[in-house]
Amino acid sequence: MPGWDHYSTxxxxxxxxxLYAQLFANQDDPDAAPRIWITQPRYLVRTVDELVVAIAKALTPHVPAPVPSEVIESWLTTPPR
Structure with missing residues (x-):
């Protein structure tokens, strides 16, 4: 995702x-803990669609405008180049 693509996984x-996600803003220190960590027990994510929703909600306080679900889904499902 733009702004979150250097170290997130x-x-x-x-x-x-x-499923899990570890999200780092591009300006974050990659050796630090993730800014957002989507994993159990707080999140129980079994499908990519559920992960998209969890990421969208978790990003809201960290971005100036909500990230569209389509952008998150594309980031999760498009192989890196």
Whole structure:
């Protein structure tokens, strides 16, 4: 996602049987803890659609305008170049 694409990551945690996301704003220190961490127990995310919603909500206080779900979904589903 623009502004969050340098260090952020997401994936599937087999041990917890759920999806997760670790979001860093591009200006954040990549050696620090993620600014936003979407994982259990606060979030129980099993589908990409649920992860899109969780990311959109979690980003709201950190961005000047809400990020459209389509942008988040594209970021999650488009392979890196």
């Amino acid at each position: 997401w994936g599937y945690d087999e041990g917890l049987d759920c």
